[in-house]
Amino acid sequence: MSDQDAKPRSARATGSARLTDVARVAGVAPMTVSRALNRPELVSEATRERVRRAVSETGYVPNQVAGALASSRSRLVALLVPTVAHALFAEVVQTVTGLLVPRGYQVLLGLVGYTPAEEEGVVETVLSRRPDGIVLTGCHHSAVTRQRLAASRVPLVEIWDMSDDPIDMLIGFSHHAVGRAVAEHLLARGYRRLGVISADDARAERRIDGLRERLAEAGQQALPLRRVGTPSSMPWGREMAAELLDHHALEAIVCSSDILALGVIAEAQSRGLSIPDDLAIMGFGDSSYAAASFPALSTVRIDGATIGRRAAEQLLERMARPQFERSGAVEDVGFSLVDRATT
Amino acid sequence: MSDQDAKPRSARATGSARLTDVARVAGVAPMTVSRALNRPELVSEATRERVRRAVSETGYVPNQVAGALASSRSRLVALLVPTVAHALFAEVVQTVTGLLVPRGYQVLLGLVGYTPAEEEGVVETVLSRRPDGIVLTGCHHSAVTRQRLAASRVPLVEIWDMSDDPIDMLIGFSHHAVGRAVAEHLLARGYRRLGVISADDARAERRIDGLRERLAEAGQQALPLRRVGTPSSMPWGREMAAELLDHHALEAIVCSSDILALGVIAEAQSRGLSIPDDLAIMGFGDSSYAAASFPALSTVRIDGATIGRRAAEQLLERMARPQFERSGAVEDVGFSLVDRATT
DNA sequence: ACACTGAATGATTGCGCTATCATTCTGGCG
DNA sequence: CGCCAGAATGATAGCGCAATCATTCAGTGT
Known part of the structure; x- marks a missing residue:
């Protein structure tokens, strides 16, 4: 009898509030709510306040999946390391995450092991998430991996190695x-x-x-x-x-x-x-x-923190630019030999 | 003059192939391609093969963002730990990832630090990704965090602690x-x-x-x-x-x-x-x-690997079920005192 | 021969959001 | 007083995919 009995073909999966619900409560258009949340500087203070209230009243949690589809920006960065069980890579993960999260990106972690075959599978599924950027450990990938990454035109930093022929950017050591x-x-x-x-x-x-x-x-x-x-x-x-x-x-x-x-x-x-x-x-x-x-x-x-920091910085800069253009930025952060008591 | 000059309101963001492109090349309906890729047992071998060919010919990479929106399943599991710089948590991350990835899930890594405030922000953004499951370190969260997590009805495992009142499932020690x-x-x-x-x-x-x-x-x-x-x-x-x-x-x-x-x-x-x-x-x-x-x-x-393994198993089992129902499964994996030479 | 079953495939619709353009409103100025 | 620039807001139309139901087609039993 009620509207809700007119069962639509595919029912809404969750009962949670959507942008339109917030808009209704706030008495504005959905687009205005979207702007109030994502580009608040475009919305008057009064409207922002009403939206804020409506958000908390409805318990609205934005759906970034829908947002990503509509805007072609996932705000996701894939971070591909062989393992986190090794302190060096853990340090990179820690640093990269620490820099990207405050800038509104989230980290999709991929553990690619030490073989090109493992890497290939992970890269494949990672690309299907349409990340805005990728940090990838190492420079030696299978031909398929290289091709796929290049074709995806996703900003990419290879780290932890040196190469004459990076796919895009590169921060590492020899x-x-x-x-x-x-x-x-x-x-x-x-x-x-x-x-x-x-x-x-x-x-x-x-x-x-x-x-x-x-x-x-x-x-x-x-x-x-x-x-x-x-x-x-x-x-x-x-x-x-x-x-x-x-x-x-x-x-x-x-x-x-x-x-x-x-x-x-x-x-x-x-x-x-x-x-x-x-x-x-x-x-x-x-x-x-x-x-x-x-x-x-x-x-x-090896200074994993520096590698992670520079990689994140390079990536942020690149992602901020409108168009993807291969920069070929290469940075050798070097290493140092620590002479203690065993030599 | 061509179709492409009829500039649509929002241009396609990427030039990459879509499901419909694959369908055209394969000479089948988009839905059939979707099935061939996701539920191959529903498609005849002959059709599967044509789709396979069309996929490689077009260089198609599925868009899981769109897939997640359409199906309300993100195939994403959020893994929230204080840090990966600590070997114990790195071990958990390694184990959980290793078990989830082969099952088709990807890991969204969140580093929540050691304060409820940091955690709160991360939980908020993580929920906006609509993960299919969450692994969360610790049992002591802010009221807001608890409320949000419970309201989201996302399968959740708290780890690394014990509590009389878990939000959902719990694997840890006292x-x-x-x-x-x-x-x-x-x-x-x-x-x-x-x-x-x-x-x-x-x-x-x-x-x-x-x-x-x-x-x-x-x-x-x-x-x-x-x-x-x-x-x-x-x-x-x-x-x-x-x-x-x-x-x-x-x-x-x-x-x-x-x-x-x-x-x-x-x-x-x-x-x-x-x-x-x-x-x-x-x-x-x-x-x-x-x-x-x-x-x-x-x-x-502390056996981080066991905690990670059990958490992943519990989560997989829960995610396989159609409806979310709080199970309250609690497991104490204990610890052992290692008596070496300093005591 | 004909309805019937199940397997395979197709057409339609909408997931929740944002890009884009269109419209309204405000104040300033000749 | 009319016009215009700029700020604020709204209406519309997808983004690319999968759930759902509809259709087709072979094989079966009577």
């Missing part, structure tokens, strides 16, 4: 250079017989390439290597250190993460090896605990 | 019980004069309450306390340890996180105190490095 710097440091200290324990990860691989290159220049060819699965952990480090030390007479072990290095320290100590005299150890990441380990761990410091 | 257990442990070891270094966080506070309660039962009233800001760090721990030790003759210091405990260890060592004979130290969290510190840190282990 893993190859890290490897060389580590080799340089160890050579300078007189260590010659090196070994490596590394996660199976393309970027770690490139650090090893850099390391190997520098060692080769110094006439060192052998570089015994053990790979570990993800996530890296102390026990992995310890186990692989044991293997390396059983088979090779090493003076130093380079690890692809601090946590592995902690395992190596444990193994060295259990063998009664003196660190760094019998065995030097290098980590990667300068985790919060690196300085606190005993002996304090020498490592490579 | 911080009060942790405090009591820590007190129990230290008392059993003969430590009497305790001090506390704690982050300014409501849950840490409740652990302290539990600690104090148990101490009072043992006739101990004094409990010198130092608070640190967030994020907790080694230097904070060290500085506050110095203050405590300067003013009180303490036998043990309890910290609200492992990283603070590391700082206390450093301070103790620099004073030449023997651990645990001169000073016992307890952490919280059992971070990856707790076992590797020297001396190895006694701490409280």
